[in-house]
Amino acid sequence: MTQSIEEPWGISVFGAGTVRAEPGLARVQPAVDVLEPSPEEAFRRAGAAVTRLREVLRRHGVPDASVSGSRLALASEYDGHGNGRTLLGYRCQASYSVESEALDELERLIVDMVDAGAHRIDSVEFDVLDRPALRDEARRRAVADARRRAQVYAEAADVRLGPVLHVQDVEAQPLAQFRVARGGGPSSALAPGAVEVTAGVQLGFSLRH
Incomplete structure (x- = not known):
């Protein structure tokens, strides 16, 4: 069974970016x-x-x-x-x-x-205290990741990437958490480690032969 691609205008890829930082609050x-x-x-x-x-x-x-x-x-x-x-x-x-x-x-x-x-x-x-700045850096990394993936597909298909035609923001923002069981108290293990600020993006590229 084969599947056809609707509106075959180019290539669409997802990219993800993550920045890790020490918690501030x-x-x-x-x-x-x-x-x-x-x-x-x-x-x-x-x-x-x-x-x-x-x-x-x-x-x-x-x-x-x-x-x-x-x-x-x-x-x-x-x-x-x-x-x-x-x-x-x-x-x-x-x-x-x-x-x-x-x-x-x-x-x-x-x-x-x-x-x-x-x-x-x-x-x-x-x-973190400055979440907007870290989110922006995560978005830049997401775009770079999407471009890298698109380049791999283009090389495998023996075509060249054209300009970006579509950018779609994809939100995914978990917090570093430590949950205390009901009726319980804190413990010495209450250590946050690093907080991850993530971003995702869907990029669409045109293709050139």
Whole structure:
């Protein structure tokens, strides 16, 4: 079985580029999560934990602008299903995203947040400070990779590459992550290594004989 190529105008290739850099900041996601018999008690306990959490962040020099969070959310929680279910209580939750450039103090910050009332740490992500500049360098490398691949195909097909006719940006941007299991604390293995900034591109070339 053979396949025909629609619109055979030239050659289209994908290129990828990666730049590795030391992380400059960390994003920590602590969460407050309490279950109490009454809504009033759930709000009270959660609010007190949030207040202590804010105090810890200020003590570590984390500005308010580096903290984004959700409002306290309240929901009733049941055990079982249907007519036989029983009310367990009222769960009050609030999650936050905290950015810090003090990577050497990151483990201490996480421990202090848990001690202050953060009931879990959902994730820890590492990032670079100047991501746009690194992304641009990754894009240049992606273009060079695509051109190299196109040249290999052209030589194998005994043709020459013409001008670039089409450029399509392809986003692929993972972060270096270290995830802390629910109910767990930080460990000495909380080392980010290098953060990878990646870029992808689809290039279309004309061909010459």
